[in-house]
Amino acid sequence: MAIPLLDAIDIEGKVITGDALPTQRTLAVYLVEKRKAHCHFTVKGNQPTLLSDIEFQFRNRREPDYIDLAPLDHGRIETRKIWITTELNNYLNFPHVGQAFAIERHCIDKKTGKCTCEIAYGITSQSPLEAHAKSVLTTNRGHWSIENSCHFVIDWNYDEDRSRIRTGYGPENMTRLRRFAVGLIKSKGVSSVAQKMRQLTLNVRLVFDCLRMTKNSCAAARP
Numbered sequence: 001m002a003i004p005l006l007d008a009i010d011i012e013g014k015v016i017t018g019d020a021l022p023t024q025r026t027l028a029v030y031l032v033e034k035r036k037a038h039c040h041f042t043v044k045g046n047q048p049t050l051l052s053d054i055e056f057q058f059r060n061r062r063e064p065d066y067i068d069l070a071p072l073d074h075g076r077i078e079t080r081k082i083w084i085t086t087e088l089n090n091y092l093n094f095p096h097v098g099q100a101f102a103i104e105r106h107c108i109d110k111k112t113g114k115c116t117c118e119i120a121y122g123i124t125s126q127s128p129l130e131a132h133a134k135s136v137l138t139t140n141r142g143h144w145s146i147e148n149s150c151h152f153v154i155d156w157n158y159d160e161d162r163s164r165i166r167t168g169y170g171p172e173n174m175t176r177l178r179r180f181a182v183g184l185i186k187s188k189g190v191s192s193v194a195q196k197m198r199q200l201t202l203n204v205r206l207v208f209d210c211l212r213m214t215k216n217s218c219a220a221a222r223p
Helices: 002-007 023-036 046-058 133-158 170-186 191-201 203-209
Strands: 016-019 038-043 066-069 077-083 099-109 117-123
Touching: 002 023, 002 117, 002 133, 016 046, 038 046, 038 077, 046 099, 046 117, 066 133, 077 133, 099 133, 133 170, 133 191, 170 191, 191 203
Parallel strands: 016 038
Antiparallel strands: 038 117, 066 077, 077 099, 099 117
């Protein structure tokens, strides 16, 4: 399903990132061979053999190839470590593997003191000359920043993951409406989508003004 969407845009020389679902051989071949792009995929349980091989490679991790300390302004202390290798390039049953990697994320909630540790595995078609450890980690973080700015915002404000709309085109249509609403709010340059939604909920006139359906009557609605 991703290929027809990518056909419409210029991706030559770009790095296309994907979570576990698009980690598919067909897509990797399409990106590297046909479109002259790079792929950066997360490996999870839907590719069990691939995941097992990468996990085995990193089972006895030594010093990480790079460590990143996130800024301390988000209510948590985050440390990310990455290990990369080219030793599996000719072994993995997956096309165009330039490097395999493991990323370990430690997080401490500054309020509760709760500690969590997650580890993720992945592959990239970029060679060590094209992407060192820091660059691979940056690309991986960039993928999740997109995920957080899209899905997380919608799920947080609309509780989409627990939606009971499941019949026919209902889920698809509701998702489009939610994304349209979030996109409209973001286009106003607001700093918090949730805060703006609460403001609109309390003043219906503001909704019409935001949609430009009436002449502006609320100063707060003006850009």
